[in-house]
Amino acid sequence: MASTAPAAGGAFPIEWRRETAQVPYARALSEMEARNAAVHAGEAAELVWLLEHPPVYTAGTSADPAELVDPRFEVVEAGRGGRYTYHGPGQRVGYLVLDLAKRGKDVRCFVHAIEGWVIATLKGFGIESWRAESRVGIWTRDIDGSEAKIGAIGVRVRRWVTMHGFSVNLDPDLTHFGGIVPCGIAEYGVTSLARLGLRVSAEQWDAALKATSDDFLDALDAAAKRACR
Secondary structure, eight states: OOOOOGGGGGGGOEEEEOOOOOOOHHHHHHHHHHHHHHHHTTOOOOEEEOOOOOEEEEOOOTOOOGBBBBOOSSSEEOOSSSSSSEEOOEEEEEEEEEEETTTSSSSSHHHHHHHHHHHHHHHHHTTEEEEEHHHHEEEEEEEESSSEEEEEEEEEEEEEEEEEEEESSOOOOOOGGBBBOGGGSSSSOOOOOOTTOOOOHHHHHHHHHHHHHHHHHHHHHHHSSOOOO
């Protein structure tokens, strides 16, 4: 991964990268790990990386093999927190390689800020969503009125530099989630913007995320000064 020359005063700006072609999961993981080391060493900019993967199931550090119901796609050990999740076409993934050493050193605040960012972005498309106590992820009302997951979050922090991040279902094949118990939560389903009647392209989603990113970064910077709420 090519680094960017530092700005005046030695500080790197955050690099925003968006992919239009699918990126194999193993390649993305390798690049994240390399970027994590470079950011920690002060040799590269922090990164927000927006992309999609070919169909894959990923296993977090708490994954229970009993929840891998039908491994019809490649299964990859992700190294992030959490259990099994699915990534595939139509699902937009945001990988964050950010330096928490200068942003409060608070993983709970980091996750809270990601949740708020995704919720604010969904609101811009008219989708009401929320956090749920004891259930990681972003939740909304499905077409039948039941509560369903529309976004997943899983992070890893190494040397106070983050990896992984979040995913949001724009228009994936929702039947692919049937090969796992998503995030270990069997009693709730998954949904997407398309299922809720909204056709949002990856380009539109990425632009909306960037438009709401200042509040996300402000929340992280505030965590350096006080506890998040």
